[in-house]
Amino acid sequence: MSVSDPIADMLAKVRNAAVVHHERIDISASKIKLEIVKILKTEGYIGNFKKINQGRKNILRISLKYDESRVSVIHGLKKISTPSCRVYSKCRELPRVYNGYGTVIISTSFGVITGKKAAEKMVGGELLCIIW
Secondary structure (H helix, E strand, O other): OOOOOOOHHHHHHHHHHHHHHOOOEEEOHHHHHHHHHHHHHHHEEEEEEEEEEEEOOEEEEEEOOOOOOOOOOOEEEEEOOOOOOEEEOOOHHHOHHHHHOOOOEEEEEEEEEEEEHHHHHHEEHHHHHHHO
């Protein structure tokens, strides 16, 4: 079965795995998914990740992160742009997620970066998702 929005599918898998307290999940890999997972790692939302080559298929194995009381570090994920409705933002109009406690992920001409880095570089782009 083909997926019309692979990024939204990846975010739903991460969200669902965090709700039921899975330690790790496997998702199909792509370049943009890898960049989003790298951002999630540097921002501290996931524990670790590894790219696994299985013949012609590439898989991203993501280790989820929990606090001492077994509550997920990821409280929410939301896809902003969809294949049918792209959402773009200028550098001065980038949204803030929970007053700066969350992260917005943007696809720019510099690659996939966070909203903070996009504001520093004074560049806008397509709003991919927000996480808090």
